[in-house]
Amino acid sequence: MSFGVALFLRSPEPIPKTLNWRSYSPSPNRRLQISPVYVSYSTLPFAKDRASGAGDVRRMLEDFDPTIPLPEALTPPSSWYTDPSFFALEFERVFFRGWQVVGYIEQVKSPNDFFTGRLGNVEFVVCRDASGELYAFHNVCRHHASILASGSGQRSCFECPYHGWTYGLDGQLLRATRITGIKNFNKNDFGLLPLNVASWGPFVLINVDKNMPIKQKVSSDVVGNDWLGSASQILSANGIDTSLEYVCRRKYTIECNWKVFCDNYLDGGYHVVYAHGGLSSGLKLDSYTTRIYEKVSIQSCESAPAESNDLDRLGSKALYAFVYPNFMINRYGPWMDTNLALPLGPNKCQVIFDYFLDSSMLNDEEFIERSLKESETVQMEDVTLCEGVQKGLESPAYCSGRYAPSIEMAMHHFHCLHHACLRDE
Numbered sequence: 001m002s003f004g005v006a007l008f009l010r011s012p013e014p015i016p017k018t019l020n021w022r023s024y025s026p027s028p029n030r031r032l033q034i035s036p037v038y039v040s041y042s043t044l045p046f047a048k049d050r051a052s053g054a055g056d057v058r059r060m061l062e063d064f065d066p067t068i069p070l071p072e073a074l075t076p077p078s079s080w081y082t083d084p085s086f087f088a089l090e091f092e093r094v095f096f097r098g099w100q101v102v103g104y105i106e107q108v109k110s111p112n113d114f115f116t117g118r119l120g121n122v123e124f125v126v127c128r129d130a131s132g133e134l135y136a137f138h139n140v141c142r143h144h145a146s147i148l149a150s151g152s153g154q155r156s157c158f159e160c161p162y163h164g165w166t167y168g169l170d171g172q173l174l175r176a177t178r179i180t181g182i183k184n185f186n187k188n189d190f191g192l193l194p195l196n197v198a199s200w201g202p203f204v205l206i207n208v209d210k211n212m213p214i215k216q217k218v219s220s221d222v223v224g225n226d227w228l229g230s231a232s233q234i235l236s237a238n239g240i241d242t243s244l245e246y247v248c249r250r251k252y253t254i255e256c257n258w259k260v261f262c263d264n265y266l267d268g269g270y271h272v273v274y275a276h277g278g279l280s281s282g283l284k285l286d287s288y289t290t291r292i293y294e295k296v297s298i299q300s301c302e303s304a305p306a307e308s309n310d311l312d313r314l315g316s317k318a319l320y321a322f323v324y325p326n327f328m329i330n331r332y333g334p335w336m337d338t339n340l341a342l343p344l345g346p347n348k349c350q351v352i353f354d355y356f357l358d359s360s361m362l363n364d365e366e367f368i369e370r371s372l373k374e375s376e377t378v379q380m381e382d383v384t385l386c387e388g389v390q391k392g393l394e395s396p397a398y399c400s401g402r403y404a405p406s407i408e409m410a411m412h413h414f415h416c417l418h419h420a421c422l423r424d425e
């Protein structure tokens, strides 16, 4: 969690302090009956007993009941965080459907800019051609499947490192080397396979859904609506826009399921006082509020007054937006940082932090260095927490836990949403 700083650069739209549960309010007839009973070790409903990990994803889904009200609800079973079959289902029904953030507009600002990445087994390249058009393709050569481009930078074309087939930035096959004598071959049939691509604010998104027709241009309004729903305007009004300058990227490979990192982000600041001693003194944790939207939750918190006259990286108020399934936007003071939690395996993820700063601060190297160092300290503390949780989830001692109802509502919303998306046939 990147608890940040505070002064918004523009007057923020007030974030309602009340939480509207109606959008996913459970039906009352499926409530847990909770009574104070003593149980022996042998009667505990271990996750490993309830869902064997043998691919019974339906049973794993049934082990979480989103209709139970938050004060009575159990958290998802540990199999959600450990089972390879469940992990595969998440790609099929979540990451390979809908818009996913893959980068930021600064990376493809100029003609011939490109960057590459990977989402599950989808290798992709995003690029802007000489005329300024934005494209995304499967980053796979049509000859013998070599990965075509690597890293990021500028290219006028993509030449395959294997046998030299060359593609334009619009995806067309420009040159197929040494194919004299080939029959029934039309270069136009062997262009790069396109992906839907769009931008919203500073972010670039792709949609790898095979059932979605490839569109030449998708407007940011359409993407904003699909991706952020009614939270789109609130985020725009609170300084999530293109006015900030990109500063740097940090990557953390964490030995935990990607949802462990998200859960840690979504606990309403619960862990801050216990796990982030340095940070907690800079925040007024009793000012924490949470607001839930369709696929977005927004947590906000005021900062404690700075003790010195040094510029405070947190400013006066911070906003932490979680965009389902795996993208987090933190806006505080002159800073914005984003956290993209990429699933690498059932018990491994990579979290990519990108930092953006108000242009007026770009020359203040001491401030930037100090801010990044403070942020890094918090991240390393979170890495330790998340890896500890993963070990606990994999142990036979744990099945499901409980929510702290007054603060972990965003986490519950995440789990309910995930359940709904995974069940969607």
Ligand code: FES
Pocket: 141, 142, 143, 144, 145, 146, 160, 161, 162, 163, 164, 165
């Ligand atoms: S695999 Fe790309 S040219 Fe052969």
